[in-house]
Amino acid sequence: MIGAEFIPAPLILQTLSTPGRLGRGERAKIRDIRMNSWERIEAAVRFERGDRTPVFVICRFVLLKQANLPLPGTILDARRTADLEIEGRRRFGWDFVYGRTYYPFEEEAIGATAQFREDTAPSIIPPYTIRTEEDIHRIDPEKVRRTRGLEMEHRLVAELARRLAGEAHIMGYCQGPLRLAGQLRGLQQMLLDMVVEPDFVHRLLAATTEVCILRALSALEAGARFIFIGEAPASGDMISPNLYEEMALPVHQRLVRAIQEAGGRAVLHICGKSQRQVPLMARTGADVLSVDSGVDLAEAREMVGRQALLLGNVDTINGMLRGSQEEVEAEARRCIQKAGTEGGFILSPGCNVPGNTPVENLHAICRAAEAGFPG
Numbered sequence: 001m002i003g004a005e006f007i008p009a010p011l012i013l014q015t016l017s018t019p020g021r022l023g024r025g026e027r028a029k030i031r032d033i034r035m036n037s038w039e040r041i042e043a044a045v046r047f048e049r050g051d052r053t054p055v056f057v058i059c060r061f062v063l064l065k066q067a068n069l070p071l072p073g074t075i076l077d078a079r080r081t082a083d084l085e086i087e088g089r090r091r092f093g094w095d096f097v098y099g100r101t102y103y104p105f106e107e108e109a110i111g112a113t114a115q116f117r118e119d120t121a122p123s124i125i126p127p128y129t130i131r132t133e134e135d136i137h138r139i140d141p142e143k144v145r146r147t148r149g150l151e152m153e154h155r156l157v158a159e160l161a162r163r164l165a166g167e168a169h170i171m172g173y174c175q176g177p178l179r180l181a182g183q184l185r186g187l188q189q190m191l192l193d194m195v196v197e198p199d200f201v202h203r204l205l206a207a208t209t210e211v212c213i214l215r216a217l218s219a220l221e222a223g224a225r226f227i228f229i230g231e232a233p234a235s236g237d238m239i240s241p242n243l244y245e246e247m248a249l250p251v252h253q254r255l256v257r258a259i260q261e262a263g264g265r266a267v268l269h270i271c272g273k274s275q276r277q278v279p280l281m282a283r284t285g286a287d288v289l290s291v292d293s294g295v296d297l298a299e300a301r302e303m304v305g306r307q308a309l310l311l312g313n314v315d316t317i318n319g320m321l322r323g324s325q326e327e328v329e330a331e332a333r334r335c336i337q338k339a340g341t342e343g344g345f346i347l348s349p350g351c352n353v354p355g356n357t358p359v360e361n362l363h364a365i366c367r368a369a370e371a372g373f374p375g
């Protein structure tokens with residue numbers, strides 16, 4: 001417990017850097033108050049302040065670029081990916097590591113063709129796998145269970161969990177049911193189907209949800225306690241709140257429940273201008289709502305109260321990629337001010353950070369957290 005003994009982070013840093021001025025007892029007390037990443041995240045989950053706001057940054061492509069490693073050579077290499085994540089955390093000071101492979105093993109097992117590139121995630125190229133109602137039967141979790149990609153991701157999470165036990169949390173990953181359906185059917189076609197063939201989409205999403213659950217449970221079994229659900233097509237830029245409620249909410253509720261029943265915490269990530277989606281996101285029961293910079297964090301907090309943690313939302317493009325470090329730091333501090341003065345908040349960019357993001361901006365986001373709580 002921190003309570004009345006809480007000392008703001010800048011004071012801790014100041015005093016730790018000038019230990020000669022303190023007695024031994026005082027130094028020990030300050031060391032006790034400084035939390036490790038695991039404790040800091042658990043404090044945020046309990047809606048307590050902790051010693052500072054925990055930080056999560058998805059920036060695998062920056063880390064690969066810095067290490068001069070092309071993605072295709074490492075995408076199925078659990079050991080190298082774990083080294084990269086652990087080194088990134090050590091260097092920048094964030095609190096989670098990311099237990100995800102970018103290999104599109106689910107799509108490939110179901111029959112899709114991927115195109116690999118050096119500096120960004122692989123993409124699925126046409127022709128798409130799901131063309132008719134009958135094709136839905138091809139979405140069989142058993143095919144995905146036997147893939148090298150799932151096996152590698154399991155090893156990656158297990159390795160991270162072994163090396164960071166009790167020290168930091170592993171953020172596992174699964175695709176959202178709409179995202180996977182879009183990969184298999186073609187995103188535009190799936191969005192169109194939602195309006196003209198809703199029953200077909202319900203059946204398609206029921207099938208993809210089972211694959212999403214398989215991947216999430218694999219990561220939990222390997223030692224992750226949080227699962228990041230990447231669900232870009234549920235964005236307010238793509239579908240209306242009504243379509244969300246009809247199409248996405250039931251499958252999100254099923255996926256979140258499966259994660260929680262296995263002892264995990266679900267982090268539902270939806271990109272873009274999704275303000276009107278937030279109350280529906282809360283109804284999924286997800287433990288953490290990850291919202292992009294298109295959502296105002298103060299309004300989101302107002303809408304969800306203490307029902308869920310919030311995660312976000314420094315602008316990925318105008319802030320992280322194009323902004324100065326001063327701008328990133330100021331925006332990150334505003335995020336803490338809006339959503340995190342009472343815990344229940346994880347500071348993060350709004351979405352996946354592009355590979356050519358300046359590293360100074362990755363430092364800047366952690367500096368904002370280190371500066372302590374405003375007010």
Ligand SMILES: [Zn+2]
Pocket residue numbers: 232269270271272292350351352
């Ligand atoms: Zn996103």
